[in-house]
Amino acid sequence: MNDKTRREFLKTATTAALATAVTPGVELFPAVHAAGTDAIRVGLIGCGGRGSGAAADVLSSAPGVTLVAMGDLFPDRLKASQDRLRQNFGDKVAVTADRSFTGFDAYQKVLASDVNYVILATPPGFRPTHLKAAVAAGKNIFTEKPVAVDGPGIRSVLATYEDAKAKGLGIVAGTQRRHQTGYLETMKRIHDGAIGSIVAARCYWNQGFLWKKDREPQWTDMEWQIRNWLYFTWLSGDHIVEQHVHNIDVVNWAMRAHPVRAVGMGGRQVRTGDAYGHIFDHFAIDYEYENGTRLMSMCRQIEGCEKNVSEALVGTQGQCRTEDKARYEIAGAKAWKFPVADDNKPYVQEHTDFIASLRAGKPLNELKTVAESTLTAIMGRMSAYTGKAVTWEQALNSQESLVPADVGFGPIATPPVAVPGQTPLV
Amino acid sequence: MRPLILASILGAVAIGLGPQTPRALAPERAAAHANYVEEVAGTRIKFDMIAIPGGTFTIGSPDGEAGRAADEGPQRQVTIRPFWMERTEVTWDEFDAFAFAAAIAGAGGVAPAATPSAADAITRPTPPYADESFGYGKGRQPAISMQHHAAMEYCRWLSAKTGRAYRLPTEAEWEYAARAGSTTAYSFGNDAAKLGDYAWYAANSGEHPHVVGGKAANAWGLHDMHGNVAEWCLDQYDASAYSRLAAGVIGPVVLPDDRRYPQVARGGSWDDDAARLRSAARRQSTPDWNRRDPQSPQSIWWFTDATSVGFRVVRAVEEQENLKGIQSKITKDSR
Numbered sequence: 001m002n003d004k005t006r007r008e009f010l011k012t013a014t015t016a017a018l019a020t021a022v023t024p025g026v027e028l029f030p031a032v033h034a035a036g037t038d039a040i041r042v043g044l045i046g047c048g049g050r051g052s053g054a055a056a057d058v059l060s061s062a063p064g065v066t067l068v069a070m071g072d073l074f075p076d077r078l079k080a081s082q083d084r085l086r087q088n089f090g091d092k093v094a095v096t097a098d099r100s101f102t103g104f105d106a107y108q109k110v111l112a113s114d115v116n117y118v119i120l121a122t123p124p125g126f127r128p129t130h131l132k133a134a135v136a137a138g139k140n141i142f143t144e145k146p147v148a149v150d151g152p153g154i155r156s157v158l159a160t161y162e163d164a165k166a167k168g169l170g171i172v173a174g175t176q177r178r179h180q181t182g183y184l185e186t187m188k189r190i191h192d193g194a195i196g197s198i199v200a201a202r203c204y205w206n207q208g209f210l211w212k213k214d215r216e217p218q219w220t221d222m223e224w225q226i227r228n229w230l231y232f233t234w235l236s237g238d239h240i241v242e243q244h245v246h247n248i249d250v251v252n253w254a255m256r257a258h259p260v261r262a263v264g265m266g267g268r269q270v271r272t273g274d275a276y277g278h279i280f281d282h283f284a285i286d287y288e289y290e291n292g293t294r295l296m297s298m299c300r301q302i303e304g305c306e307k308n309v310s311e312a313l314v315g316t317q318g319q320c321r322t323e324d325k326a327r328y329e330i331a332g333a334k335a336w337k338f339p340v341a342d343d344n345k346p347y348v349q350e351h352t353d354f355i356a357s358l359r360a361g362k363p364l365n366e367l368k369t370v371a372e373s374t375l376t377a378i379m380g381r382m383s384a385y386t387g388k389a390v391t392w393e394q395a396l397n398s399q400e401s402l403v404p405a406d407v408g409f410g411p412i413a414t415p416p417v418a419v420p421g422q423t424p425l426v
Numbered sequence: 427m428r429p430l431i432l433a434s435i436l437g438a439v440a441i442g443l444g445p446q447t448p449r450a451l452a453p454e455r456a457a458a459h460a461n462y463v464e465e466v467a468g469t470r471i472k473f474d475m476i477a478i479p480g481g482t483f484t485i486g487s488p489d490g491e492a493g494r495a496a497d498e499g500p501q502r503q504v505t506i507r508p509f510w511m512e513r514t515e516v517t518w519d520e521f522d523a524f525a526f527a528a529a530i531a532g533a534g535g536v537a538p539a540a541t542p543s544a545a546d547a548i549t550r551p552t553p554p555y556a557d558e559s560f561g562y563g564k565g566r567q568p569a570i571s572m573q574h575h576a577a578m579e580y581c582r583w584l585s586a587k588t589g590r591a592y593r594l595p596t597e598a599e600w601e602y603a604a605r606a607g608s609t610t611a612y613s614f615g616n617d618a619a620k621l622g623d624y625a626w627y628a629a630n631s632g633e634h635p636h637v638v639g640g641k642a643a644n645a646w647g648l649h650d651m652h653g654n655v656a657e658w659c660l661d662q663y664d665a666s667a668y669s670r671l672a673a674g675v676i677g678p679v680v681l682p683d684d685r686r687y688p689q690v691a692r693g694g695s696w697d698d699d700a701a702r703l704r705s706a707a708r709r710q711s712t713p714d715w716n717r718r719d720p721q722s723p724q725s726i727w728w729f730t731d732a733t734s735v736g737f738r739v740v741r742a743v744e745e746q747e748n749l750k751g752i753q754s755k756i757t758k759d760s761r
Contacts, residue, residue: 052722084723087761176720209529210553243555273535303526303533307557307564325718325730326560347720 038359040065043115043139045107045130047072047081050144051121053347054174055085058119058142059092061351066092069099069113071106073122073226078102104407111137117358118142121174123229124237125149125403128156131171131367135164140358142351144174146245146374147367149237151398154375161367170363172354173370175249179353180346182328182338183250186320190254194334195315198255201295202312203247205239208303212275221412231277233381233415234402238279240266240384241377244299248287248380249373250311250322251295258372259287259295259379260392266384268417270302278417285380297380387420400426459508459743461647466587469523474513475741476647480506483602484609486668486706491611493701497665497708505676506602507746511595512738514568514638514649515657516580518559521569524583525551525576545586551576551727560733566637568655568736574682574689574711576727577658577737578754584739593752594660595740596679597667597690597708604652604693604705606645611704612652613644618700625653627703631696635734652703655736656691660752663688663710677746684755686726687711695734711735723758 044055055067072078086093101109107130120130120143128148134141148154177183213227229235236242252258264285271281281302287295310323318332328338357364379395459477486501487494558571584592610616626636639649661680688710694703715732
């Protein structure tokens, strides 16, 4: 898309005809705003803790932003989120009853409304479908990470990325470290050669347990699983994908590449209760990049153990340590340290940056990047689940589709726990 | 044994230590008021409680004190009833037993005990995303990053576990104990050059907290009252609190309400310069301490940006009426 034309369009928000003239069939910022504004009309899809947080973040990120539509599978989640946002943001929350949607098709209804900026924050298993539909509907997208849970999902997302690019739509992902001052300043130095060439890397998300929702008698299997989505691979991708993707993404960012092969191990040793679905509670993956650089990755969700959420790079001329919110340090000839007190609020900044890019007519599109980091994590999980080495191509072309074709309330079994050496690589 | 503690055991004989000499309020109970070791049944937790005699002291700092802030005045005479105070800041070993032990026990899907104890009924922190110790280590390191609500709930849990009523110190109790009879900027005098003997702070901490009790104690046997981690007090912060203190006030406190902020934290930390470690220096919590919590509602248990706050517990010899059964009023709907 031509930047100038798009910028003009954003500034004037005149008619859909202009948008059509630029990009046939796509109405980026529908002509519902007063002339001369470039109002952001947000639709929230997925009203859980993170989605509600993201709505609060976008409303805090820039002037001219209103939340106008909300959708969630569950009415109670929608209402709690809406009430709280209204209490905290007043008039910026302009979600009427006829723009509040529940059920599995809530996302379609939000997309059919006059929003021009959607937040996708449902469990990740639904993400490829939602991304595809949002781009088809011509919406700019803030998508939470991860963006898929399996190879087929990633293939869909990569196709969606191309569609979005062709349509000039913006997409920013919830890998917020890429909008975090400490990380940005560190990466600038790494890419300027502050530690020479990277020869090895490590990354960790070792923490304790996470929340779970006790099953209520009226819940179907499906409702119970979705409310406890962390613990089902078809919904979360397992914690290596859902959570550790953040740290993997940092190393991919530093490397400006993704690994080509993974050999991993993991298991479900402590968090074995039925309430925790079937995911693993620990992984350790040896990743290999094209240039031979290795990334040692660990993630664990077991309480009472050593915790560590950080990344480290070993270069030919120095080392780098980063830990979200706590430290950003380079050692070696070009030693450097970022003052943590100067760090920003990345969860707000990502929306600020995104909206600025939209208003400047140069929409950010981070979908391919986050898809690659997501697939890196999926590749590691596949190796740990099967016990086999897994290449990038094998992960990308995997025929294993974890998400049920028809999702509806009713019975659904908890999948078996993967057994390395027995679970097939599909 | 130090004279003041001895005094409290013997019925608080006044010892001539100047204007800050404690005067016992409950001599009949004083015989039982001695240091002890608390051992929490069913855990490996053990910590020392130091008997702090009752007495009268001057809260706040004089106008001329270097680094003074306006909220440290006006100075007032305040009387404090006898209590015990934990010798050190609460460690991760101690806090983890509250925060995570139940989850560890339940991870294998084992059914909860048929007859839950009072302690079982107390809400535990929602698990934090990431590492609540921010890479600073656990064990004997001071617990950090917990919100005021979490510190209060820890006290409630500890009380239920032990049958002894623990709580956060009131701001007045905290300053009284930190001063340990002194009237100077620090408990050891006015010379900040000596601070390194008593405290971990910006000049010597290496930018991280340290294992508790590693520096010299104050005159009453309390460690790390200056520095290491700033310590939660029970009080809601009120800049003008002292101006409303009546003459002869006993046990003043600004009771915490259902607002998430601001509460009082005292003593300064590993991340602060000397002036913020002064006995009279006050700090209030702010939403900035949790500015990077990406969830809505934000956690009422953990902070994302307050790695220099912790706490220690106290226990009254005879609890004052308005603090009996004190409990946090904060819920996830609190603003």
